[in-house]
Amino acid sequence: MNRYRLTRWVVRPAVTIASLIPIAWLLWDTVVGNLSANPIEDITHRTGTWGLAVLLATLSVTPLVRVTGWSHLIKLRRPLGLSAFFYLSLHFATYLALDQFFSISGIFNDVVKRPYLTVGFTSFCILVPLALTSTNKMVKRLGGKRWARLHRLVYVAAAGGVLHFLWLVKIDKREPIIYASILVLLLVLRLGRRRRRLPG
Amino acid sequence: MLIRRGHDMKESEVTDESFYWNRRDFIGTAAASALAAMAPLGPWLVRNGQDDKLTPYDSVTSYNNFYEFGTGKDDPERNAHTLQTRPWTVAVEGEVSKPKVFDIDEILKSFPSEERIYRLRCVEAWSMVIPWLGLPLASLLNVVEPTSRARFVEFVTLHDPEQMPGQRRNVLPWPYVEGLRLDEAMHPLTLLATGLYGKTLPNQNGAPIRLVVPWKYGFKSIKSIVRIRLVGHQPRTTWNAALPHEYGFYANVNPAVDHPRWSQKRERRIGKIRKQDTLPFNGYAEEVASLYAGMDLSRYY
Numbered sequence A: 001m002n003r004y005r006l007t008r009w010v011v012r013p014a015v016t017i018a019s020l021i022p023i024a025w026l027l028w029d030t031v032v033g034n035l036s037a038n039p040i041e042d043i044t045h046r047t048g049t050w051g052l053a054v055l056l057a058t059l060s061v062t063p064l065v066r067v068t069g070w071s072h073l074i075k076l077r078r079p080l081g082l083s084a085f086f087y088l089s090l091h092f093a094t095y096l097a098l099d100q101f102f103s104i105s106g107i108f109n110d111v112v113k114r115p116y117l118t119v120g121f122t123s124f125c126i127l128v129p130l131a132l133t134s135t136n137k138m139v140k141r142l143g144g145k146r147w148a149r150l151h152r153l154v155y156v157a158a159a160g161g162v163l164h165f166l167w168l169v170k171i172d173k174r175e176p177i178i179y180a181s182i183l184v185l186l187l188v189l190r191l192g193r194r195r196r197r198l199p200g
Numbered sequence B: 001m002l003i004r005r006g007h008d009m010k011e012s013e014v015t016d017e018s019f020y021w022n023r024r025d026f027i028g029t030a031a032a033s034a035l036a037a038m039a040p041l042g043p044w045l046v047r048n049g050q051d052d053k054l055t056p057y058d059s060v061t062s063y064n065n066f067y068e069f070g071t072g073k074d075d076p077e078r079n080a081h082t083l084q085t086r087p088w089t090v091a092v093e094g095e096v097s098k099p100k101v102f103d104i105d106e107i108l109k110s111f112p113s114e115e116r117i118y119r120l121r122c123v124e125a126w127s128m129v130i131p132w133l134g135l136p137l138a139s140l141l142n143v144v145e146p147t148s149r150a151r152f153v154e155f156v157t158l159h160d161p162e163q164m165p166g167q168r169r170n171v172l173p174w175p176y177v178e179g180l181r182l183d184e185a186m187h188p189l190t191l192l193a194t195g196l197y198g199k200t201l202p203n204q205n206g207a208p209i210r211l212v213v214p215w216k217y218g219f220k221s222i223k224s225i226v227r228i229r230l231v232g233h234q235p236r237t238t239w240n241a242a243l244p245h246e247y248g249f250y251a252n253v254n255p256a257v258d259h260p261r262w263s264q265k266r267e268r269r270i271g272k273i274r275k276q277d278t279l280p281f282n283g284y285a286e287e288v289a290s291l292y293a294g295m296d297l298s299r300y301y
Helices: A003-032 A039-059 A061-068 A071-099 A104-113 A115-132 A136-142 A144-151 A153-168 A174-197 B017-036 B041-046 B057-062 B075-082 B104-110 B137-144 B238-242 B285-292
Strands: B089-094 B100-103 B114-121 B126-136 B152-157 B177-181 B191-196 B210-212 B225-231 B266-269
Touching: A003 A039, A003 A071, A039 A061, A039 A071, A039 A153, A039 A174, A061 A071, A061 A174, A071 A115, A104 A115, A115 A144, A115 A153, A136 A144, A144 A153, A153 A174, B057 B126, B089 B104, B089 B137, B100 B104, B100 B137, B104 B191, B114 B191, B114 B210, B126 B137, B137 B191, B137 B225
Parallel strands: B089 B225, B126 B266
Antiparallel strands: B089 B100, B114 B126, B126 B191, B152 B177, B152 B225, B191 B210
């Protein structure tokens, strides 16, 4: 089996399925009653951290291609990005429905007043057009260059997501710092590459 | 609401443990029927009652903030088995005429156990209703006779990273210290709890003896106490020292004063889906608001 077919028929489906394991796991825990005494908090935290983790995994595809030289792996970007968007949509829906009970004024006040929500909400909004333009058709319609420029916003959304996590934690910042470090590493890889390309 | 029973209550009058366990079965059945009845979700979700039903024993003992055993809510239940609650002493000292080191069994024997059903409001905007067993703090303080120089009371948790693995990381400055003004400490609602649901206090809930101040955020109710010191100055309390802009010394439950990062207007009662309004002083304003007459509560948060 050549690399193209291996990626298309084995690696991509496997990665897509793997990215959906956390939601299956969460559903299982919900149904059998494995969640804590505050299940809404569990659902919010788990969808949020998985959304961020899968988003960072999406951002690591390009460096992975560069390191391995296995260009077909770039095909992993779309399913991973959409999976991240799926988790973050659930995360936002949980807040909307189970925390605010669809109170528009409540959400508005919250988002305006609380910096961690302002940045979290903004990051989610940034991801919406990216998810909508993820089809081949849209890539063609926008043109590769413009599409790529738009999708560079994913770094802004990821940085916002990390900040949202850092700002909401009470005092034990170990977990968000792990996410922040990975993001910084990915940004350094990306910027380092760009600088080298500039004419010197 | 608050249920208080007389100081002279006999052991036999305390609610029998089997009653609680039956009650839990009942809650289980009720929860199952409630789930079955959830089909027409609408009205059920809209209901926003302030009925103070007891929070199930399992929730009270599995969802805890006790950083000495880890910062996750489920860490204390998993890790607190390493805590040795016997032998255990509580030193009551400082500005008192008769300082004394109490053995925990002596406390249990010489002070009649009272049951108090209190709301507990965490600063993180969730709450529970818990049937505690314990003694008014005032009863203990009266034995040691505070002097006229005593204005505040400082409480200290055990500091032993061997028994409390969470103390191996400096997530908070150890040991955990809390404090009250003397009049708050002497208030009849202020309890030293030694049990809950008619049973000995589980380790994850602050065994063998902890403070319960129902009108203040939960972090004031310090757990696993080894020292109580009467002092003339306001004690340097743990959360206040760690993040002074977020956690004040007073920490009275107050829906009008938000935490800098989140709202305190509403709370999620554990076991319920919809949030409910938070009450000033956690619903104990009638009993305690006078302690703060004339104070700017947004300044002394």
